Structure formats: C-alpha cells, structure tokens
Amino acid sequence: MSHHHGADLPESPPRPRLARILGAIVLLVAVAAIAGAALLWPSASEVPQGADPYGQVEIIDATVIKVTPFDCNSTGTGPDNIPMVEGDCASVTAKLANGTTAIFTLDPTRFVGNSMSAGDSIRLIKVAPEGQEATYSFYDHQRGNQLIWIAAAFAVLVAVVARWRGVFALIGVGITLLMLLKFVLPALLAGEPAILVAVVGSTLIMLAVLYLAHGISIRTTSALFGTLFGIAFTAIGGALATDWTHLTGIGSEDDHLLIATAPTLSMSGVVAASMVIAGLGVLNDVTVTQASAVWELRGLQPTANRTALFTSAMRIGRDHIASSVYTLVFAYAGTAMTTLLLISAYQRSLAEVAVTEQISQEIVRTLVGAIGLVLAVPVTTAIAVWFAPSRQDETQSESTAAANR
Numbered sequence: 001m002s003h004h005h006g007a008d009l010p011e012s013p014p015r016p017r018l019a020r021i022l023g024a025i026v027l028l029v030a031v032a033a034i035a036g037a038a039l040l041w042p043s044a045s046e047v048p049q050g051a052d053p054y055g056q057v058e059i060i061d062a063t064v065i066k067v068t069p070f071d072c073n074s075t076g077t078g079p080d081n082i083p084m085v086e087g088d089c090a091s092v093t094a095k096l097a098n099g100t101t102a103i104f105t106l107d108p109t110r111f112v113g114n115s116m117s118a119g120d121s122i123r124l125i126k127v128a129p130e131g132q133e134a135t136y137s138f139y140d141h142q143r144g145n146q147l148i149w150i151a152a153a154f155a156v157l158v159a160v161v162a163r164w165r166g167v168f169a170l171i172g173v174g175i176t177l178l179m180l181l182k183f184v185l186p187a188l189l190a191g192e193p194a195i196l197v198a199v200v201g202s203t204l205i206m207l208a209v210l211y212l213a214h215g216i217s218i219r220t221t222s223a224l225f226g227t228l229f230g231i232a233f234t235a236i237g238g239a240l241a242t243d244w245t246h247l248t249g250i251g252s253e254d255d256h257l258l259i260a261t262a263p264t265l266s267m268s269g270v271v272a273a274s275m276v277i278a279g280l281g282v283l284n285d286v287t288v289t290q291a292s293a294v295w296e297l298r299g300l301q302p303t304a305n306r307t308a309l310f311t312s313a314m315r316i317g318r319d320h321i322a323s324s325v326y327t328l329v330f331a332y333a334g335t336a337m338t339t340l341l342l343i344s345a346y347q348r349s350l351a352e353v354a355v356t357e358q359i360s361q362e363i364v365r366t367l368v369g370a371i372g373l374v375l376a377v378p379v380t381t382a383i384a385v386w387f388a389p390s391r392q393d394e395t396q397s398e399s400t401a402a403a404n405r
Contacts, residue, residue, distance in 0.1 A: 172209030194269030226380025
C-alpha cells in the first residue's frame with residue numbers, strides 16, 4: 001500500500017507484510033459495510049412518497065416585463081398584532097415562453113425582499129381550473145444557470161490548484177452525494193435504524209473518498225482507522241445525547257410535515273444520524289492531517305522513538321483541534337444566521353432560547369461532533385505512530401537497496 005498522487009510526503013520503506021494485514025482489515029470493513037448497506041437498502045415500495053403540494057398546478061418559466069408598485073395599506077401589523085412587512089405591494093407583468101402575458105401581485109414581504117425588476121427570470125405557479133381563466137402567482141427566481149457557473153468555477157479552481165488530487169476529491173464529492181441520495185435518505189425515510197444507516201453510509205463514503213483523494217497507502221489507512229473511530233464515537237455519543245436531552249427532532253413546520261409523510265421515520269434517530277453525517281468533513285480533515293504529520297515528522301526525525309514522535313505530532317494536533325472546533329461553531333452560526341437574528345430582534349435571553357428544540361438540536365450536534373473530533377486526534381496520531389516506519393524499517397530498507405546494487 002504505497003501509491004501516492006504527485007509529489008508527496010517522504011515515502012516509507014516497503015513493508016509488504018504490514019500492507020497485507022492492513023489491506024485485509026480494510027477489506028473486511030468494506031465487506032461489512034457493503035453487507036450492511038445491502039440489508040438496510042429499501043425497496044422503492046418501502047420509501048414513502050408524500051403528495052407533491054404543487055402536483056395539481058403547473059410551474060412555468062417567465063421573464064419580468066414590468067413592475068408597478070402600489071399602496072396596499074400595509075401598516076406593518078397583521079391579525080392578532082403579528083408583525084408584518086410595512087410597504088407597497090407590486091403588480092408584476094411577465095412574459096411566458098409561449099408569448100402569453102401573465103399578471104400577478106407581490107405582497108410587501110415578497111416585493112421588499114425580492115427587489116424584482118424588468119428582465120428578471122422567474123418561475124410562476126399557474127392554476128388553470130377547467131373552464132376558468134388561468135391565474136398566476138410568484139414561485140421563485142430562476143437560478144439554475146448561476147448555480148452551474150458557480151459550481152463550474154469551484155471545480156475548475158480545485159482541479160487547477162490541487163491537480164489530480166483535486167480531481168479525485170471532486171469524484172469523491174460525487175460519490176458522497178450519490179450515497180446520500182440513493183441510500184442514506186431513502187433508508188431513513190423507510191424507517192430503517194437511523195444510526196446504523198448513518199454509520200454504514202459514512203463508512204462507505206470514507207472508504208471511497210479517502211483512498212481516492214489521498215491514494216492507497218499505509219498512511220491513508222491510518223487516517224481511515226482514526227476516521228472510523230470518530231464515526232463510531234459520534235454515533236454512540238449522538239444517540240446517548242439525543243435521548244438524554246429529550247430531543248424529538250420535531251422543531252419546525254417542515255418536521256411536522258416530514259413525520260406526517262413518513263410515519264415510520266424516527267425523528268430523534270434522524271437528529272442522532274445527522275450528528276454523524278455533519279461531522280464527516282472536519283473529521284476527515286483532522287485525521288488525514290494527523291497521519292500526514294506523523295509521516296512528515298518521521299522523515300525529519302528518523303531516530304526518534306514512538307513516544308517522542310507522538311508528542312511532536314500532538315503539538316500539531318492541538319493547533320488543529322482549536323481551528324476545527326472554530327470551524328464547527330462558525331459553520332453553525334453561518335447557517336443559523338436568520339434564526340439568530342430573529343432571536344436578537346425579539347430580545348429573548350440566550351438561556352431561554354438555547355433550551356428550545358430547534359436550537360438545542362444544533363447545540364448538541366455541534367458539541368457531540370466536536371467531542372468526537374477532539375478524541376479522534378490522539379487516536380489517529382497513536383495509530384499513525386504505530387504504523388509509521390521505524391528506524392529498523394529504514395535500516396532494513398537501506399540494506400536491501402544496497403544488496404540490490
């Protein structure tokens with residue numbers, strides 16, 4: 001197991017016996033994960049299909065021709081004194097692909113928040129009851145082309161900067177999305193044990209992406225074992241924390257709709273499973289970095305014993321732990337910015353808000369993921385130190401090379 005992509009860290013001496021043993025272990029893990037996926041993989045009939053809320057109407061593309069604001073007496077206060085957006089409404093004229101003109105109205109919330117103007121590409125909901133004139137309402141902006149360009153720019157930059165390793169990483173992203181869409185999500189909807197689904201799916205994803213992005217080597221296998229430890233700990237910790245904190249997984253209207261659509265779905269199990277999935281990226285980052293650090297340090301300190309090597313690598317690991325914990329916290333703060341702004345606007349205390357279902361889910365998810373991340377660093381480091389070439393390996397390699405001259 002000694003293949004690397006491009007210029008890499010110092011190559012370790014050939015150790016075929018260790019490579020065979022580790023290869024056999026990885027093969028067993030892969031077979032177990034594939035068998036687990038086969039057992040948990042739901043048939044099409046087992047996956048509930050909720051009724052499409054837009055199934056009775058048609059969603060069509062259109063181009064805005066004219067936007068005409070008008071006063072609709074919006075005072076900023078709705079029924080039961082519920083706050084609403086204060087401002088004008090707008091009458092919008094749009095042209096459909098077939099040349100038909102559609103006219104619809106935007107309420108103050110849509111008009112003020114959308115900044116719609118002539119030339120915008122939008123999507124409309126068309127309702128055409130039999131024997132009656134069609135009516136239109138705003139659905140969303142068209143943004144498919146923009147998303148394609150952004151994704152293309154990302155892929156090109158990754159490939160240019162990281163070269164073949166970046167290309168393999170992009171393939172790994174594709175495999176990850178395929179695994180989530182084809183196995184993890186359908187299995188959860190079918191009511192399969194959420195934690196098992198998350199662990200099996202995460203294991204298969206990591207088996208693919210680690211070796212694709214970092215090559216088949218003993219070093220990568222060290223990172224894989226550390227990652228599998230992190231997955232196992234996060235799964236167990238997530239299940240225990242979800243039960244201990246009484247997280248039901250039902251904290252929004254979307255959650256109520258989901259449980260109505262998939263009655264066999266365990267929402268609390270989904271919360272625990274999401275803790276495993278959410279931490280995969282950062283977990284992969286720290287384990288690969290720690291394994292690489294050990295190999296680099298071994299190249300710089302060929303005579304150091306394992307204790308000294310572990311101590312040196314952990315100095316790097318502590319710095320990485322700090323930055324990775326920040327990554328988890330900032331990632332949550334960024335995705336929950338709207339919720340946090342609403343909390344701030346209502347002037348509710350942090351202690352009061354933190355114990356609500358929706359916020360508690362994110363807090364527990366972040367903390368459990370961070371704990372798994374922190375523990376994965378010393379475990380990965382210890383595994384990498386154990387598998388890293390020793391001075392005896394270096395000497396034997398040099399002797400073999402000299403004998404072959």
